[in-house]
Amino acid sequence: MLHGSTELVAIVGSPITQVKSPENFNRWFQANRHDLAMLPIDIREDALDAFIATLRGWQNLRGVVVTVPYKQALAGRLDEVSERAAALGSVNVIRRQADGRLLGDNVDGEGFLNAACLNGFRAEGKRALVIGAGGVGSAIAWSLCQAGVASLVLSDASAARCQALAELLGKAFARVRIAIGYDSLQGFDLVVNATPAGMGGTGELPLDAAQLDSLDSATLVADVVTSPEITPLLAAARERGCAIQTGPQMVFAQLGNLGHFMGVTPLQL
Numbered sequence: 001m002l003h004g005s006t007e008l009v010a011i012v013g014s015p016i017t018q019v020k021s022p023e024n025f026n027r028w029f030q031a032n033r034h035d036l037a038m039l040p041i042d043i044r045e046d047a048l049d050a051f052i053a054t055l056r057g058w059q060n061l062r063g064v065v066v067t068v069p070y071k072q073a074l075a076g077r078l079d080e081v082s083e084r085a086a087a088l089g090s091v092n093v094i095r096r097q098a099d100g101r102l103l104g105d106n107v108d109g110e111g112f113l114n115a116a117c118l119n120g121f122r123a124e125g126k127r128a129l130v131i132g133a134g135g136v137g138s139a140i141a142w143s144l145c146q147a148g149v150a151s152l153v154l155s156d157a158s159a160a161r162c163q164a165l166a167e168l169l170g171k172a173f174a175r176v177r178i179a180i181g182y183d184s185l186q187g188f189d190l191v192v193n194a195t196p197a198g199m200g201g202t203g204e205l206p207l208d209a210a211q212l213d214s215l216d217s218a219t220l221v222a223d224v225v226t227s228p229e230i231t232p233l234l235a236a237a238r239e240r241g242c243a244i245q246t247g248p249q250m251v252f253a254q255l256g257n258l259g260h261f262m263g264v265t266p267l268q269l
């Protein structure tokens with residue numbers, strides 16, 4: 001139930017009907033008796049400047065979760081962003097300070113790492129492959145480097161995106177061996193699909209089906225795709241005896257990071 005005293009957070013994107021954050025946050029607010037609520041906001045791109053101006057003046061709004069397609073567009077419109085959000089050029093969460101200033105961060109990579117940790121993965125000294133050097137792949141790659149992987153291999157249908165991400169990470173994390181492209185999956189502790197391949201039941205794999213034969217059963221295989229929960233890649237990995245991590249696990253593991261940045265939940269829910 002909303003009251004005059006209820007403080008708000010929001011999630012903004014377009015479209016917005018598919019997001020699960022309002023259910024997740026509102027259930028948590030209710031269960032913990034917080035006078036807070038999350039609103040879904042579907043906004044047109046040509047209204048973003050007006051939206052930002054409204055956020056600055058919106059006194060009972062604590063923060064905003066940002067989803068597709070505005071993670072990059074909003075990053076450049078805030079008063080301050082974290083080091084990783086500045087490097088990645090994208091935000092997925094905004095905190096509104098009491099004076100109206102807007103601060104941004106990108107916790108996609110943290111959500112991924114939280115879920116991986118729950119699946120028994122520790123990044124220090126490990127060898128990881130991230131397929132997909134777009135928004136979410138870049139955030140995951142950044143967090144893996146920050147958490148101390150020894151080596152990271154990047155792959156993307158766009159060679160230019162891969163190269164740009166490799167250069168960015170190489171500058172920020174001199175200790176990590178960064179490479180582009182792979183032939184075999186052998187020897188990776190972690191393989192991540194951070195592309196939309198497999199989304200919506202297309203049956204598509206983000207890699208050559210023959211490469212799956214080189215997958216070790218000791219490798220953790222993760223997918224960012226949320227629907228279906230078990231993507232073709234995860235199904236194939238499970239058949240080969242690998243531990244798997246789903247897209248919804250990453251979404252769920254990130255709720256505390258989002259809520260904590262907005263100042264409305266603890267870091268761990």
Ligand code: NAD
Nearest residue numbers: 132133134135136137156157158195196197224247250251
């Ligand atoms: P994006 O468009 O920024 O990046 C996708 C990248 O994948 C692009 O660089 C593209 O060139 C590459 N690509 C596409 N198909 C490929 C293929 N078959 N092989 C190699 N590279 C390929 O998109 P994004 O914002 O990074 O989102 C990617 C996916 O992640 C989406 O499906 C999105 O729904 C999902 N996502 C999940 C979470 C989560 O918490 N689980 C969070 C954010 C995004």
